[in-house]
Amino acid sequence: MCTVKNAIMCIEVKTMSKIKIYLKPKEELRLKAGENFVYSNEIDRFEGTLLSGEIADVYSARGEFIGRGFLNTNSKIFVRLLSRNNIDIDQVFFKKLIQIANDSRVDLGFSNAYRLFFSEADGIPGLIVDKYDDYLVIQISSYGIDQRKQMFVDILIELFNPKGIYERSDLLSRNKEGLEQFKGILYGDVPDEIFIYENHIKLSVDVKNGQKTGTFLDQKQNHNAIKPYVNNKSVLDCFSHIGGFALHAASYGAKEVLALDISKDATLQIEKNASLNGFTNVKTEVCDVFDKLRSMVKAGHKFDCIILDPPAFAKRQDAVKKAYKGYKEINLQAMKLLNSGGYLITCSCSHYMYPDLFLEMLSDATLDSKRKVQMIDFKIQDSDHPVLFTSDASLYLKYVVLRVSDYL
Numbered sequence: 001m002c003t004v005k006n007a008i009m010c011i012e013v014k015t016m017s018k019i020k021i022y023l024k025p026k027e028e029l030r031l032k033a034g035e036n037f038v039y040s041n042e043i044d045r046f047e048g049t050l051l052s053g054e055i056a057d058v059y060s061a062r063g064e065f066i067g068r069g070f071l072n073t074n075s076k077i078f079v080r081l082l083s084r085n086n087i088d089i090d091q092v093f094f095k096k097l098i099q100i101a102n103d104s105r106v107d108l109g110f111s112n113a114y115r116l117f118f119s120e121a122d123g124i125p126g127l128i129v130d131k132y133d134d135y136l137v138i139q140i141s142s143y144g145i146d147q148r149k150q151m152f153v154d155i156l157i158e159l160f161n162p163k164g165i166y167e168r169s170d171l172l173s174r175n176k177e178g179l180e181q182f183k184g185i186l187y188g189d190v191p192d193e194i195f196i197y198e199n200h201i202k203l204s205v206d207v208k209n210g211q212k213t214g215t216f217l218d219q220k221q222n223h224n225a226i227k228p229y230v231n232n233k234s235v236l237d238c239f240s241h242i243g244g245f246a247l248h249a250a251s252y253g254a255k256e257v258l259a260l261d262i263s264k265d266a267t268l269q270i271e272k273n274a275s276l277n278g279f280t281n282v283k284t285e286v287c288d289v290f291d292k293l294r295s296m297v298k299a300g301h302k303f304d305c306i307i308l309d310p311p312a313f314a315k316r317q318d319a320v321k322k323a324y325k326g327y328k329e330i331n332l333q334a335m336k337l338l339n340s341g342g343y344l345i346t347c348s349c350s351h352y353m354y355p356d357l358f359l360e361m362l363s364d365a366t367l368d369s370k371r372k373v374q375m376i377d378f379k380i381q382d383s384d385h386p387v388l389f390t391s392d393a394s395l396y397l398k399y400v401v402l403r404v405s406d407y408l
Contacts, residue, residue: 018047018057019046019049019050019054019055019071020046020047020056020057021038021058021059021071021078021079022043022044022045022046022047022059022060022063023042023044023060023061024042024043024061025061026061027043028060028061028066031066031067033390034388034389034391035390035391036069036080036081036120036125036390036391037077037080037125038058038069038077038080039076039077039078040075040077040078041076043078044061050071050073052071052072052074052178053071053146053147053148054070054071054144055068055069055070055071056068056069056071058081065086067082067084068082068083068086069081069082069083069089069144070082070143070144070145071144072142072143072144074143074176074177074178075143075176075177075178076176080120080126080142080144081125082123082124082125091151091154091155094151094152094155095155095158095159097122097124098116098117098122098124098155098156098159099159100122101116101117101122101123102116102117102159105384108383108384110384112131112197113130113131113196113197113205113217114130114217114220115129115130115131115217115382116129116130116131116136116384117129118385118386118394120394121385121386121387121388124145125142126140126142126144126145127140127142128140128141128213129156130212130214130217131160132194132196132205132207133194133195133196134162134164135163135164135165135166135190135194135207136156136164136165136166137166137167137168137207137213137214138152138153138156138166138167138168138169139167139168139169139171139212139213140167140169140174140179141173141174141177142177143177143178143179146169146177146179149186153165153186153187156187157187162187163188163189163190164185164187164190164191165185165190166183166185166186166207166208167182167184167186168183168207168208168212168214169181169182169183170183183208190207190208193205194207194214195276198220198244199248201223201244201247201248201251201273202276203215203242203247203273203276204242204272204273204276205242210242215241215242215244216241216244217382217384217385218349218381218382218385219244219245219309219347219397220244221379221382221383222347222379222399223245223248224248225377225379225399226245226248226249226305226345229305229401230248230249230252230253230254230305231252231253231254232253233254233303233305233342234254234255234302234303234304234305235249235254235256235257235258235303235305236257236260236303236337237249237257237307237309238260238289238292238293238307238308238309238310238330238334239260239261239289239308239309239310239311240259240260240261240266240267240270240284240309241261241309242266242269242273243269243273243274243282244309245307246259247270247273247274247279247282249305249307250274250277250281250282251277254305255281256281256283257281257282257283258283258285259282259284260284260285260287261284261286261287261289262286262287262288263286264286267284267285267286270284289310289330290326293330293337297333297337301337302337302338302339302342303337303338303339303342304339304342305338305343305344305345306334306337306342306343306344308334308344308345308346309347310326310347310348312348312349313327313348313350313353314350314351314352314353315350315352317352319352320350320352320353323352323353324353324357324361327348327353328361328365328368331346331361331362331365332365332368332369334346335369335371336369340405340406341403341404341405342403342404343401343403344373344401344402344404345399345400345401345402346400347397347398347399348397349396349397351392351393351396355378355395358400359375359400362400362402369404370407371404371405371406371407372406372407373402373403373404373405374405375400375401376401376402376403377399377400377401378401379398379399379400380395380398381395381396381397385397
C-alpha cells in the first residue's frame with residue numbers, strides 16, 4: 001500500500017493494477033454533496049500503481065465508494081470524478097454524455113452556433129465542444145481527456161459528421177496538468193474563416209486565432225435581449241470584441257453605435273461584420289476603454305444606452321479586490337455618461353466576482369454617481385452553458401440592466 005509521499009516510487013512500476021484512492025476522514029463530504037474534484041491534500045493512501053490518465057476509484061476513509069474518474073499525479077486536482085456509480089468509463093459512456101448534452105441544446109432551439117458540451121456542467125470535466133455551423137472546435141484542459149483525444153474525435157465524427165474538427169487547447173492552465181498548449185486540425189479541413197449566424201446577425205469567425213474557441217458563444221440570448229433599450233438611441237458599446245452587442249443594437253434601430261476595443265483586430269472584425277449585415281450606423285475606435293470613459297465624462301458626452309462587457313478582471317480569488325475597483329470604475333463612469341432615463345447594460349464574466357458581490361459593486365457605484373439607479377433585469381450565461389449547482393465555476397456570467405436617471 002502506498003502513500004501520497006512515496007507516489008513517485010510507485011509510478012515507476014509499469015504494470016498497472018486497479019487504482020483505489022482512500023480519502024482522509026470527512027473529506028468525502030464535499031464530494032458527496034456533488035463536487036467533482038479530489039485534491040491531493042485530501043488523500044490518505046492508495047492501492048495499486050498510480051498512472052496519470054488512468055481511471056481511479058475513490059473511497060472514503062471508511063471504505064465507502066464515492067466515485068471514479070481520471071487520475072493525474074501532476075495536478076493538485078488528483079482525480080476528476082466522472083461517475084458516482086460502479087460502471088465502465090469507456091467510449092460508450094462518453095458518447096452517451098455528449099449525445100445527451102447536444103440533444104438538450106437542440107431541444108432548446110440551438111442549431112447553427114452554440115456550445116455543444118460544457119465541461120463538468122455536462123459531466124466530463126476538462127472537455128469543451130463548440131459548434132460553428134458545420135465545424136466543431138474542441139478545447140481540452142484535462143490530462144485524462146488529452147490521452148483519449150482520438151476517441152473523442154471518433155465520437156464527434158460518428159455523432160455529428162462535421163466537415164472539420166479543430167482543437168483550441170492553447171490554455172495556460174494546461175501547464176498545471178502537465179500538458180503543453182496545442183492548437184491544430186484534428187479532422188477534415190477547417191477554413192481560416194467560418195460564417196455563422198448569431199440570432200439574425202451574420203458573423204465571420206476565426207476559430208484558429210480568435211478569442212476562446214473562435215468567439216464568445218455565451219451571450220447570444222443576452223445580445224438579442226437589448227432590443228427594448230436601443231431603438232432610435234445613441235449606443236456606446238465598450239470592450240466590444242467582434243461586435244455582438246454593437247451589431248444587435250444596429251439591427252434593432254439604434255440611431256448610432258460607437259464600439260470601443262483596445263484591439264485593432266477586433267475593431268476591424270466589427271467593421272467587417274457590420275458590412276456583412278449592411279449596417280451603416282456602426283463606428284469603431286481603438287482605445288483603452290478606462291481612459292476613454294473618463295475623457296468622455298470630462299468632455300460632457302452623453303449616450304442613451306451604454307454596454308459594458310469587459311474581459312475577466314479576476315481570474316484568481318486573490319485578484320477580486322483589484323477587480324472590484326476596476327468594475328466599479330467603469331460602471332461609475334458609464335452612469336455619469338448616460339442621459340437621464342438611459343440604460344446601462346453591464347456584464348462580468350469573472351467567476352470569482354460572485355453575483356452578490358457584483359450587485360454590491362453596482363450599489364457602491366450608484367452611491368458615488370449621485371443618480372437614481374433601478375435594476376430592471378438580471379440574467380446569466382446562455383442556456384447552452386448550463387450551471388451545475390455543485391460546480392461554482394459553471395456560474396460565471398452576470399448580465400444586469402440598469403435604468404439611470406437624475407433625481408427630481
